[in-house]
Each structure stands twice: as structure tokens, then as C-alpha cells.
Amino acid sequence: MNNICIENNSDKKYINKNVTLNAESSAEEFHSLIENISLIKEDYILDVEYMICVADIFENEKFNSMDNIIQHGDTTTKMHSIQVSYLSYRICKRMGLDCDSAARSGLLHDFFLYDWHTHSKETGNHFHGFTHPRVALNNANNEFELNDIEQDTILRHMWPLTIIPPMSIEGMVVVYADKVCTILEVCERFKKMIRGRVKWNLVKNW
Ligand SMILES: [Fe+2]
Numbered sequence: 377m378n379n380i381c382i383e384n385n386s387d388k389k390y391i392n393k394n395v396t397l398n399a400e401s402s403a404e405e406f407h408s409l410i411e412n413i414s415l416i417k418e419d420y421i422l423d424v425e426y427m428i429c430v431a432d433i434f435e436n437e438k439f440n441s442m443d444n445i446i447q448h449g450d451t452t453t454k455m456h457s458i459q460v461s462y463l464s465y466r467i468c469k470r471m472g473l474d475c476d477s478a479a480r481s482g483l484l485h486d487f488f489l490y491d492w493h494t495h496s497k498e499t500g501n502h503f504h505g506f507t508h509p510r511v512a513l514n515n516a517n518n519e520f521e522l523n524d525i526e527q528d529t530i531l532r533h534m535w536p537l538t539i540i541p542p543m544s545i546e547g548m549v550v551v552y553a554d555k556v557c558t559i560l561e562v563c564e565r566f567k568k569m570i571r572g573r574v575k576w577n578l579v580k581n582w
């Protein structure tokens with residue numbers, strides 16, 4: 377994809393010149409993806425183009441270790457990252473954006489490699505929400521070659537909690553996908569609690 381990088385004093389802005397927004401069909405794609413988000417858990421693996429662009433990440437031992445860490449509800453950090461990544465990839469592909477960068481940064485946006493539910497007790501760091509993007513970026517840079525959009529997206533994905541937004545549209549898509557997936561994962565937990573399938577516990581693994 378062709379991204380133009382405009383440097384403005386210390387500010388960099390990325391503008392994709394291939395953005396061809398068909399608002400109506402893009403909106404339809406968003407709704408159908410969100411309605412069927414549970415299918416992402418199986419669909420991504422059948423998407424050959426997606427799997428090729430993220431193959432090195434899926435082969436990485438540290439990335440796969442996120443399968444042992446819970447992110448929200450019953451969803452592991454690895455599955456949360458896959459859902460964010462594939463939703464972002466599909467949206468960006470539909471919009472003519474850099475879907476590969478969206479896919480890779482989506483997979484690595486929460487690459488902080490600890491259980492955030494117990495992290496503050498164990499380390500005294502009560503600001504996981506603010507600090508984990510930097511930890512994720514440092515870990516990701518140690519393991520993978522990342523472009524500017526991918527690095528910026530990982531670092532800025534907690535916007536608006538962290539003040540500075542991502543500089544690319546791809547980054548904004550990942551921010552959006554992360555919020556959607558988080559809300560759905562937490563809602564799923566509440567649904568199970570209401571149906572009595574899991575104990576009411578608003579603190580642990582929400
Ligand atoms: Fe995050």
C-alpha cells in the first residue's frame with residue numbers, strides 16, 4: 377500500500393492515497409463483521425492472505441504464550457489480539473487501507489506478556505492501562521521488524537485513555553476494533569454470569 381508520510385515539525389501524519397471509501401458498503405461490512413464476531417475465532421485461519429502477512433507472528437513462542445493469559449472474561453490475550461487483528465484487517469482491506477499493517481499491529485497491540493489482573497498486586501504498577509502500550513511496543517520491537525504505522529498503532533491504541541491518538545487511519549481502525557472486541561468479551565462474561573454458568577465476580581477476569 378502507498379502511504380504518504382508528511383512530517384510537520386515533530387509531528388508525522390500518514391495519509392493513505394488509496395483510500396476509496398464506499399461508506400454504504402463499508403458500513404454493511406462493519407455490521408456484518410460485528411454481528412458475526414464470534415466467527416472470527418475460526419474464520420481467520422482460512423484466510424490465506426491474512427495468514428501469510430502474520431505468519432512470523434503466529435510462529436513466535438512469546439506470542440503463543442499469550443494463550444495462557446486471560447484478557448477479558450474467558451478470552452485469552454492471544455484470542456483477543458487475533459479478533460482485534462482480523463477485524464481491523466477486514467475493515468482496512470474493505471476500505472483500501474494498509475490491511476497488513478493493521479493486521480500486524482492488531483496482533484501485537486497487547487503484547488505485554490503478563491496477567492494484568494494480578495500485575496498491580498505483584499509489581500505495584502497501578503497504571504497498566506497507561507503503561508502497557510509502551511511495554512507491548514518494546515516487546516514487539518525485540519521480536520519483530522515493524523514499520524512506522526505498526527509501531528505508532530501499538531503505542532497509541534489506548535486512545536482516548538492515553539492522550540495522543542494514532543497518526544494513521546489504520547491505527548484508528550485498530551483502536552475501534554479493540555474497543556468493540558473488549559465490549560463484546562465483557563458482555564459475554566456478563567451473559568454467562570446472568571445465566572448462572574459462572575460465579576458473579578466483578579473484579580476477577582472482567
Ligand atoms: Fe491494550
Ligand SMILES: [Fe+2]
Binds near residue numbers: 456460485486554
Ligand atoms: Fe486490546
